[in-house]
Amino acid sequence: MSKERHKHILSFSITSLLRRKGKNLSIFLIYTLMVFLLGSVVFFVSAIKREAATTLKGAPDIVVQQIRAGRHDLIPTEYMEKVRTIRGVTKVIPRVWGYYFDGPTQSNYTIIGMDGESYEAFRDRIPFLSPEEAPIGNGKVLIGKGIARSRGLKRGGHFYLLRSDGGLKTFEVSGIFSGRSSLLTHDLIVMSEKDVRELFLIPARYSIDLAVYVRNKEEIETIARKIGEVLPGTRAVIKEQITKSYETVFGWRSGLVFTALLGTVLAFAILSWDKATGLSADERKEIGILKALGWRIEDILEMKFWEGLTISLTAFLAGIILAYIHIFFFGSYLVAPAIKGWSVLYPPFNLNPYMDAGEVFMVFFITVVPYTVATLIPVWRSSTIDPDEVIRGI
Amino acid sequence: MGRLKHLLAVYGILSLLLAGMVLHAILSTHAAKSVLEERERLVSMLGLTDLCLTTEARYTRHPSQADYFTPFQDNPMSLELFPSGGAMAPPSFKEIPRKMVVKDE
Amino acid sequence: MIELKDVTKVYYKGTPKEVKAVDGISLEIAKGEMVVLKGPSGSGKTTLLTLIGCLSRPTRGRVLVAGKDTSRLQEPFLTFHRRMHVGFVFQQYHLIPDISVYENILLPLYPLDMTSQEMEERVEDALRKLRIKGKEAYRAKDLSGGEQQRVAIARALVTDPEIILADEPTANLDTHLSRDFLKIMDGLKEEGKTIVIASHDPLVYEHKGVDRVIEMRDGRLVGCS
Ligand SMILES: Nc1ncnc2c1ncn2[C@@H]1O[C@H](COP(=O)(O)OP(=O)(O)OP(=O)(O)O)[C@@H](O)[C@H]1O
Ligand SMILES: [Mg+2]
Numbered sequence: 001m002s003k004e005r006h007k008h009i010l011s012f013s014i015t016s017l018l019r020r021k022g023k024n025l026s027i028f029l030i031y032t033l034m035v036f037l038l039g040s041v042v043f044f045v046s047a048i049k050r051e052a053a054t055t056l057k058g059a060p061d062i063v064v065q066q067i068r069a070g071r072h073d074l075i076p077t078e079y080m081e082k083v084r085t086i087r088g089v090t091k092v093i094p095r096v097w098g099y100y101f102d103g104p105t106q107s108n109y110t111i112i113g114m115d116g117e118s119y120e121a122f123r124d125r126i127p128f129l130s131p132e133e134a135p136i137g138n139g140k141v142l143i144g145k146g147i148a149r150s151r152g153l154k155r156g157g158h159f160y161l162l163r164s165d166g167g168l169k170t171f172e173v174s175g176i177f178s179g180r181s182s183l184l185t186h187d188l189i190v191m192s193e194k195d196v197r198e199l200f201l202i203p204a205r206y207s208i209d210l211a212v213y214v215r216n217k218e219e220i221e222t223i224a225r226k227i228g229e230v231l232p233g234t235r236a237v238i239k240e241q242i243t244k245s246y247e248t249v250f251g252w253r254s255g256l257v258f259t260a261l262l263g264t265v266l267a268f269a270i271l272s273w274d275k276a277t278g279l280s281a282d283e284r285k286e287i288g289i290l291k292a293l294g295w296r297i298e299d300i301l302e303m304k305f306w307e308g309l310t311i312s313l314t315a316f317l318a319g320i321i322l323a324y325i326h327i328f329f330f331g332s333y334l335v336a337p338a339i340k341g342w343s344v345l346y347p348p349f350n351l352n353p354y355m356d357a358g359e360v361f362m363v364f365f366i367t368v369v370p371y372t373v374a375t376l377i378p379v380w381r382s383s384t385i386d387p388d389e390v391i392r393g394i
Numbered sequence: 395m396g397r398l399k400h401l402l403a404v405y406g407i408l409s410l411l412l413a414g415m416v417l418h419a420i421l422s423t424h425a426a427k428s429v430l431e432e433r434e435r436l437v438s439m440l441g442l443t444d445l446c447l448t449t450e451a452r453y454t455r456h457p458s459q460a461d462y463f464t465p466f467q468d469n470p471m472s473l474e475l476f477p478s479g480g481a482m483a484p485p486s487f488k489e490i491p492r493k494m495v496v497k498d499e
Numbered sequence: 500m501i502e503l504k505d506v507t508k509v510y511y512k513g514t515p516k517e518v519k520a521v522d523g524i525s526l527e528i529a530k531g532e533m534v535v536l537k538g539p540s541g542s543g544k545t546t547l548l549t550l551i552g553c554l555s556r557p558t559r560g561r562v563l564v565a566g567k568d569t570s571r572l573q574e575p576f577l578t579f580h581r582r583m584h585v586g587f588v589f590q591q592y593h594l595i596p597d598i599s600v601y602e603n604i605l606l607p608l609y610p611l612d613m614t615s616q617e618m619e620e621r622v623e624d625a626l627r628k629l630r631i632k633g634k635e636a637y638r639a640k641d642l643s644g645g646e647q648q649r650v651a652i653a654r655a656l657v658t659d660p661e662i663i664l665a666d667e668p669t670a671n672l673d674t675h676l677s678r679d680f681l682k683i684m685d686g687l688k689e690e691g692k693t694i695v696i697a698s699h700d701p702l703v704y705e706h707k708g709v710d711r712v713i714e715m716r717d718g719r720l721v722g723c724s
Contacts, residue, residue: 004612004613004614004615005609005610005611005612007398007615008608008609008615008618009609009610010398010401011397011398012602012605012606012609014397014398014400014401015397015598015602016598018397019597019598048445048447051430051445052444052445054430054433054434055430055433055434055437055445056434056437056442056443056444056445057434057437058434058435058436058437058438058439059437059438059441059442059443060441060443063443063459065459070463093441095441099452099455107449108449108450108451108452108455109449110446110449110455110456112440112441112442114440122439125435125439126436126439127432127433127435127436128432128433128436144446146446146449180429181432181433181436182446183433183445183446183447184433184436184437184442184445184446185436185446186446186449187446187449187455188440188446190440211441235461237458237459241458241485242443242444242458243458244485245457245458245485246445246457246458248483248484248485249457249482249483249484249485250482250483251483253483254481254482254483255480255481255482255483256481256482285593286595289593289595289606290606291578292552292554292581292587292589292593293581293587293606293607293654294578294581294582294583294585294607294610294611294658295578295582295606295609295610296575296578296579296582296610297574297575297578299609299610310401313405314404314405314408317405317408317409317411317412318408320412320415321408321411321412321415324415324419328418328422337477338477338478338481339447339448339478339481339482340447340448340450340477340478341448341450341454341476341477341478341479341480341481342450342476342477342478343448343449343450343478344449344450345449347446347447347448347449352422352423352426352429352430353418353419353422353423353426354419354423355415355416355419384574386554386555386556387554387555388549388554388555389555
């Protein structure tokens with residue numbers, strides 16, 4: 001019975017919306033843009049978090065860094081013996097790696113040293129590598145796609161890096177990581193440990209840090225604490241922090257999220273304020289006329305509710321779909337620059353599509369609900385006045 | 395009533411797109427599984443720690459390896475210089491065992 | 500049907516602009532009666548009609564419509580009353596300018612919970628009665644004054660109310676259309692509707708179907724015939 005009424009009122013509210021095409025269209029566009037921005041950030045962030053959480057499962061359980069005068073410093077390789085004696089530790093690998101700033105291309109490379117033996121052990125099983133068996137050592141290196149592209153390098157090609165003492169060191173590309181692993185390997189050069197030491201002049205008895213692997217994952221924290229005890233002056237970063245740091249890095253405190261959120265909330269506040277502070281004289285008069293014709297307050301509220309919901313729901317759906325397309329089909333064109341910053345080796349942002357229902361719902365909640373409510377307040381206020389006065393415009 | 399049909403049509407299209415989006419997300423999550431597994435293997439073979447999201451500064455290239463002070467280490471008075479450093483928050487090391495341990499002699 | 504007891508309506512009460520638009524009027528209108536309110540501009544005709552039509556509430560006194568004391572009713576009941584009993588033709592029409600004539604006439608039917616078909620029939624009926632067929636797709640603001648007035652009348656009739664209140668309904672109609680309007684009113688009167696028309700058009704108050712002409716001046720009744 002009462003279904004008819006709702007249908008009619010909904011239909012009238014569409015008529016009513018179409019009447020003020022210009023105004024409603026601009027509200028719709030602003031609204032869509034808002035949802036789009038917020039949705040883009042949400043999609044981007046949750047996709048990256050997930051990428052990090054799943055790919056970094058294989059990361060070292062603990063990384064032990066030497067701290068000297070508040071800074072990172074070289075760690076004596078012999079420390080690994082002390083760590084190895086801690087119960088529950090299965091493997092300690094002294095790592096030799098670093099960053100290389102390449103002047104000509106103005107970009108940073110990440111240089112990873114592998115010890116020759118362990119590399120040989122799995123060299124034919126390294127994923128994403130072409131050719132599949134690429135040797136390293138004696139100047140032979142594997143490079144990421146980004147470096148290959150920026151330097152125009154192919155397999156078998158040669159290039160120079162500047163040694164820390166100013167001399168030149170020649171390298172030969174023996175393999176290139178495929179683009180699908182770019183999120184990890186884009187700026188990577190993998191070479192033998194010996195080559196890294198030569199390049200950076202790292203003394204033989206020192207390493208950059210120690211990668212520690214633990215048998216029982218439950219014990220990671222305890223072991224990290226023990227490392228702190230046996231090696232005062234070091235810092236132990238546990239894997240959980242590595243993955244968790246992505247939560248924080250892109251949590252709401254991060255500038256990216258904060259800016260999008262702030263901008264959106266501000267735009268939204270303005271929009272709602274405009275809505276909530278008053279109706280135009282025409283709109284008020286119309287409410288009076290409808291009341292005079294026998295419309296109940298709830299009929300009028302229902303009509304305005306449909307109006308608000310139609311705009312906000314359509315805008316929400318459009319915005320969220322556009323955001324999805326933007327992030328997962330167009331490489332986060334608008335969001336990525338904030339992360340990339342001045343990076344010259346532009347890391348790729350073709351993230352694996354991923355959608356967190358809870359977060360999408362949150363976007364829905366903070367955009368659709370307040371707007372719809374905001375549209376109702378002034379209507380409610382003027383629909384409680386006697387129609388005679390509303391019509392006369394008092 | 396014609397208006398109502400139009401609105402419903404619009405919602406129909408949008409919901410279809412939304413459904414397509416959800417489906418796409420699910421399917422590609424599925425499809426990405428093997429890539430993700432291989433990446434995980436790569437990470438463990440090379441002992442990597444972070445995603446390559448930005449290459450401009452070492453503390454944004456490897457955010458998990460940096461601490462609050464890393465950006466200021468080169469110049470104690472410097473303000474945040476890199477855009478990516480402004481977009482990312484410093485990592486949390488709340489859980490790090492940083493208690494001073496006094497061994498009983 | 501309608502009973503006013505010592506009704507007073509004061510606007511801007513307590514300010515220097517205070518106006519006594521209606522001043523202590525007592526009046527009774529029987530069911531099926533056709534009454535004309537006559538009087539110079541500003542004499543309070545419109546105000547009296549809005550009081551009868553429950554569009555506003557009296558400052559003092561009581562308004563009884565169909566046995567209910569509307570001056571004491573809560574807002575939802577007033578609305579209910581309006582919806583069920585009253586059709587109002589405004590002096591300035593008060594159509595919604597940018598929707599179609601058809602939609603305008605449809606408006607009072609929305610809250611009534613009818614089927615679309617029933618609504619259509621009613622509107623078609625009203626369009627026919629007021630001879631505005633062919634114009635239903637026009638936007639209200641694109642019509643002439645007389646056409647707008649007829650749309651306003653059609654809108655008041657579409658709910659088939661017991662009481663019809665018309666404020667200067669013939670002000671923009673030519674003699675021919677005015678006669679038509681009166682003919683419609685006669686028909687409605689035959690159906691047993693109560694009709695109150697505010698007008699100073701001789702054509703209206705000299706019309707033979709009118710039962711009573713009430714004259715107003717400065718918010719008071721000054722004569723009755
Ligand atoms: N809502 C209102 N607020 C303030 N004053 C009002 C209001 N309605 C009417 N008045 C005043 O009350 C007096 C009577 O007005 P009303 O409209 O009832 O006169 P009227 O007899 O209908 O005149 P007209 O023939 O010009 O339509 C006028 O002085 C008018 O200014
Ligand atoms: Mg008047």
